[in-house]
Amino acid sequence: MLRLVNVNSYYNLVHVLRNLSLHVNEGEIVTLIGANGAGKSTTLRSVSGLHQVREGNIYFKGTDITNKPTEQLVKLGIAYVPEGRQLFRPMTVFDNLELGGYQAYKIYGKKQLKVNMDSMFELFPILKERQKQYAGTLSGGEQQMLAIAMALMAKPQFLLLDEPSMGLAPLIVREIFRVISELKNETGLTVLLVEQNANAALKIADRGYVMETGKIILEQDAASLLKNQEVKRAYLGKDKRGIWE
Amino acid sequence: MQYWDKKKECMEKAEIEQLQLERLQATLNRVYKNVSHYRQLFRQIDFLPEDLNNLDIFSGLPLTTRQDLMDNYPYGMFAVPLREVVRILAPAMTLDKPMVTGFTTNDLNKWAELMARNLTAVGVGRDDVLQIALNFGMLTGPFGVQLGAERIGASVIPVSGANPLGQLKIMRDFRTSALVSTPTFGMQLVHAMESAGVESKSLSLKFGVFGSEPWSQEMRNQIEESLRIMAMDAYGFAEVFGPGLAWECPEKNGLHVAEDHFYPEIIDPVTLKLQPPGTEGELVITTLTNEAFPLVRFRTGDITSLHHPVCACGRTHSRIARISKRSDDVIVMRGIHVIPEQIGLVLERISSGVPNYQLIVERKDYQDQLTVMIEISDRFFFDEMKKQRGLVERLHRELSEFLGWEITVKLVEPGTFHQSGKVVDKRQI
Numbered sequence: 297m298l299r300l301v302n303v304n305s306y307y308n309l310v311h312v313l314r315n316l317s318l319h320v321n322e323g324e325i326v327t328l329i330g331a332n333g334a335g336k337s338t339t340l341r342s343v344s345g346l347h348q349v350r351e352g353n354i355y356f357k358g359t360d361i362t363n364k365p366t367e368q369l370v371k372l373g374i375a376y377v378p379e380g381r382q383l384f385r386p387m388t389v390f391d392n393l394e395l396g397g398y399q400a401y402k403i404y405g406k407k408q409l410k411v412n413m414d415s416m417f418e419l420f421p422i423l424k425e426r427q428k429q430y431a432g433t434l435s436g437g438e439q440q441m442l443a444i445a446m447a448l449m450a451k452p453q454f455l456l457l458d459e460p461s462m463g464l465a466p467l468i469v470r471e472i473f474r475v476i477s478e479l480k481n482e483t484g485l486t487v488l489l490v491e492q493n494a495n496a497a498l499k500i501a502d503r504g505y506v507m508e509t510g511k512i513i514l515e516q517d518a519a520s521l522l523k524n525q526e527v528k529r530a531y532l533g534k535d536k537r538g539i540w541e
Numbered sequence: 542m543q544y545w546d547k548k549k550e551c552m553e554k555a556e557i558e559q560l561q562l563e564r565l566q567a568t569l570n571r572v573y574k575n576v577s578h579y580r581q582l583f584r585q586i587d588f589l590p591e592d593l594n595n596l597d598i599f600s601g602l603p604l605t606t607r608q609d610l611m612d613n614y615p616y617g618m619f620a621v622p623l624r625e626v627v628r629i630l631a632p633a634m635t636l637d638k639p640m641v642t643g644f645t646t647n648d649l650n651k652w653a654e655l656m657a658r659n660l661t662a663v664g665v666g667r668d669d670v671l672q673i674a675l676n677f678g679m680l681t682g683p684f685g686v687q688l689g690a691e692r693i694g695a696s697v698i699p700v701s702g703a704n705p706l707g708q709l710k711i712m713r714d715f716r717t718s719a720l721v722s723t724p725t726f727g728m729q730l731v732h733a734m735e736s737a738g739v740e741s742k743s744l745s746l747k748f749g750v751f752g753s754e755p756w757s758q759e760m761r762n763q764i765e766e767s768l769r770i771m772a773m774d775a776y777g778f779a780e781v782f783g784p785g786l787a788w789e790c791p792e793k794n795g796l797h798v799a800e801d802h803f804y805p806e807i808i809d810p811v812t813l814k815l816q817p818p819g820t821e822g823e824l825v826i827t828t829l830t831n832e833a834f835p836l837v838r839f840r841t842g843d844i845t846s847l848h849h850p851v852c853a854c855g856r857t858h859s860r861i862a863r864i865s866k867r868s869d870d871v872i873v874m875r876g877i878h879v880i881p882e883q884i885g886l887v888l889e890r891i892s893s894g895v896p897n898y899q900l901i902v903e904r905k906d907y908q909d910q911l912t913v914m915i916e917i918s919d920r921f922f923f924d925e926m927k928k929q930r931g932l933v934e935r936l937h938r939e940l941s942e943f944l945g946w947e948i949t950v951k952l953v954e955p956g957t958f959h960q961s962g963k964v965v966d967k968r969q970i
Contacts, residue, residue, distance in 0.1 A: 297783055299559055301559070301562070302562075302594035302595075313771075314591035314592075315566060315591055315592065315593060315594045317559070317562050317566055318563055319559050319560070319563065320897060351594075352594070451679075453954055501731045508570070508574075510566075510591070511566070511570045511590075511591050512566060512570065513567055513570045513571050513574065514565065514566045514571065515560075515563050515567050516647070516830070520650065520651075522648045523646055523647055523650075524832065525622075525645065526621065526625070526832075527620065527622075527627040
C-alpha cells in the first residue's frame, strides 16, 4: 500500500535519511524501531509531506506522493498522528474531534461527521465523558487517545503513528495498543507505527524495520525481531552488550 | 498445486523487487557494521552501503570467493557474536580449513520454512514418511531436510547415505513415501532392488528429492521409472547452509530460487560481467536475511542460467536451470566439493613437493569413483619394492582419510596424461 524507494531527507546540510526503502502492505501494522535520532520520526514526516524529500520516491497505492502537500494526502486517506499529542489545547474535546473530521464533513456532510464522532466515542468511551472539557486539561493518556481519535475522524485507510506511548503509564500504553490492533482487525486499517517502546510495538505488529542513523539495518517479521539477539540487546533492554567470545 | 506459504511464494514481481532492494540495503548496512572483511573491502573501493540505491551499483560490488571464506576461517565471516549462534555446521572435517556456516535461532527457523516450501512443492505432506538417506556430518543438507519435514509434520527417518539394502528394508517396513538422497544413492537403491528381487510395487514410495550432485535427465528418467516416483532436483551449497536455496516444482522446468531470501545473479566466469537473463554463466548468490553468516555476491562456481518469467505452477520466483557444470576445477561428488588444490596439499605433505597429478572421476556401479594419478618422479620412486609399495599405501590411506571415502591411487609414467588440466570428469552428465 505504501512504498518508499531510496528516500533521502536532510535537515539543512545534515543528511538524515540515507536511501531508505520500506513498504507497508494493506492491512498490516508495520513498526519502525530504533534509537533516538535514527530518523524514525523524519521518515513519518517525509511520508506525510511535512518534511521535504530531496531524493527518492514515495508511492501510495501505486501513485507517486513524494512531496505532495499534506492536505492532499489527507484526501487520499492518509492520517498522521504526530509525536507529543499536538492538540488544540484551549478547545474542547468535541471541537478537536470536529476539526479532525473536517475533510469527512466537506465530502460527506454533517451526518457522516456525527457517525464518525459516535464511532470514536465507542472506541474511546472516556472521550465521550470528557467531550465538554478543554483538551489541555486532559491527562496524558486521554490526550493521546484524543490525538488518535482526531486522526481517525477523517476515516483514513492508512495511519501514521508517531510514538503513541511517549510518557504514558504502561497500563494506558497497553490500552492504546489494544485499540490500534483492534482497528486493524476490524476495519482493516493499515498502520505505520514508530515506537521507542519496541517490545510493545513488536507485539502488535506484523513486521518491523530496525533503523540506525538514517539507514535500515534489519527487516523481519515481528516475531523474529522479538527473538533477534541484536534487537533484544539494543532496543528491548534485555541481555547486556557482550564481547566476542 | 500445493504451497507451504502461498503469500510469499506467489508474491507479485514488483513486491519481490521492493523486498529485495530493502533487504539488500539492510544486509549491506549490517555486514559493513559487523563483518570486518566486508568493511575493509568496501572501504578499499570507497563504497558506503548507504549509497546503494539501485541494483546497477550492487552488481559492481566485489565478489566473495571461497578463498575469502578460508582466509577468514573460522569466525571472521560471522556477523553476530558467537553467543547468538545456536548451531555451527562444519562438514568435511578433514580439510585443514573446513567450510563453516553458523545459524542463529531465526536462521534455523527460516531454514525450516524454506525446506518446508521445498518439500511441499514436491508433494510431501504431514501424512508422509520421509527417509533421509544422506550423510549427517559430511553434509549440511540433511539437517535442513529434517527441520523442514518436521515443520510440515511429516514423519522423518534420518538414516545415513550408505547401505542401500538395509535402507530398502526400512523403506518397506515403515512404508516410506518420500526419499531424500543423492541421485547416485537413488541409482544404488534401484540396483539393490534388482539384486534383492524387490519390486517397486511393494514399496510405498511416491516422491524423491535428489540433490548435492549433478545428475542427468537420463538418470532422472531411470530413477523415476524404476522406483515409480516423481524425482525432483534441489539445490543449495553448504556456504549458505545447504538445500532450501532453490528447488523444482512439479512443472520440472527449472529450480525456483527463494527470492525473498536470496538475490541471484549470473556472471561471466571469465570477465565477471553481469549476464542478461537466460544466458548461461556462473551463479552468484547474495543472502538477504541471513543473520549469522551473510554472504554478499558469493561465487558458487556452478554454471546455470536465470529465467524470470512466472512459472506455470504459480510461483513467481525466478528459476535457475538444472546445474551440471562448474566454472572451476572443483569436483562435486558424493555430496561434497573436492577441490583439486587440496588434494595437492595432501600430496605435498607426504612428499615435500607437489607432484604432477590428475584427478579422474568416473561413475562405476552407480557410485562416483575418484582416481588420483600421480606422475612418477624421483620423490615417488624407490628401487626397493617394499618401500615403493609402502608409499602407494600411504598415499592411498592419507587421501582416503582426507576425503572420507576410498579412492584409487595410480602412479604413472611421465607424459601419460592424455588431457591437460587437473580434472578429467568421465561421468557424462
